[in-house]
Amino acid sequence: MKAEFRSYDSEERRHSHSDFHQLILPGSGKLELEVETHSGYVGEHCAALISANDSHAYKGSGINSFTVVDLPILQFQQDQTLMNLWDQAHKKAFFPLDDRLHHLARYTSLELDKTGLGLAAEKAIRLLLLSLAENGKGPEKNLPAKLEKALAFIRQHHTRKLASADIAGAACLSVSQLHNLFKGTLSLTPGEYQTQVRLERARELINGSSRSLADIALAVGYPEQSSFNRAYRKFFAEAPGQKRKDKRS
Numbered sequence: 001m002k003a004e005f006r007s008y009d010s011e012e013r014r015h016s017h018s019d020f021h022q023l024i025l026p027g028s029g030k031l032e033l034e035v036e037t038h039s040g041y042v043g044e045h046c047a048a049l050i051s052a053n054d055s056h057a058y059k060g061s062g063i064n065s066f067t068v069v070d071l072p073i074l075q076f077q078q079d080q081t082l083m084n085l086w087d088q089a090h091k092k093a094f095f096p097l098d099d100r101l102h103h104l105a106r107y108t109s110l111e112l113d114k115t116g117l118g119l120a121a122e123k124a125i126r127l128l129l130l131s132l133a134e135n136g137k138g139p140e141k142n143l144p145a146k147l148e149k150a151l152a153f154i155r156q157h158h159t160r161k162l163a164s165a166d167i168a169g170a171a172c173l174s175v176s177q178l179h180n181l182f183k184g185t186l187s188l189t190p191g192e193y194q195t196q197v198r199l200e201r202a203r204e205l206i207n208g209s210s211r212s213l214a215d216i217a218l219a220v221g222y223p224e225q226s227s228f229n230r231a232y233r234k235f236f237a238e239a240p241g242q243k244r245k246d247k248r249s
Helices: 080-091 099-115 119-134 145-156 164-170 175-186 190-208 213-219 225-236 242-248
Strands: 002-006 013-015 020-035 038-042 046-050 056-072 094-096
Touching: 002 099, 020 099, 020 119, 038 046, 038 094, 038 190, 046 080, 056 099, 080 119, 099 119, 145 164, 145 175, 145 190, 164 175, 164 190, 175 190, 190 213, 190 225, 213 225
Parallel strands: none
Antiparallel strands: 002 056, 013 056, 020 038, 020 046, 020 056, 046 094
16 A cells, blocks of 8 residues: 655646556645546545546646555455445546545545554555445435435436526525535536536447437537537547547547
């Protein structure tokens, strides 16, 4: 096991690691990640777990610092509970930290800063991983009920132009409560989450169908292909049709 504090610049990079999994805990600032087909952020109250061999792109935003833990595959092969956690992470890499997990993550970082990767820090990391595994943590599980309602409403109506008031009303929240709940739990705004839903659906359609890009743009709520192209390129760091071009070449 290896653990250290890292900062990231704004240049996007991509790689994968075959011999270890990786846990990224928030400290300060925001880290944008794309893990396989899933995109999100590590920020306040939101962390990420990257399975070995999963390709991921990353870039930082502003002044930032994160606790990064490399977890060798061989160290956990005899622990079925944690093996299941890596399978969960492969499907969904991002997870919110409730108060209990947030305090545990903070304790882990403080121990690392004070004494390095000693016994206390190792135990804290293992306890954190076991807590995630046992609770089936994922980006949309064990969330506040009203946030679940807001997320479900956005997914159901993601092709529409949704106002914050529409989403807040569906979740029985005020607009300010809605934004605070999104930021505090997911480190996203409602609009950013809707964009994520739209573009992930678009990527599924691009990779799994022969529909034209213009048709797919309309299907996910972009009446103009030019705005769809810009949003897709910003989100995935590639043009919408790049995967199709690569397959033909």
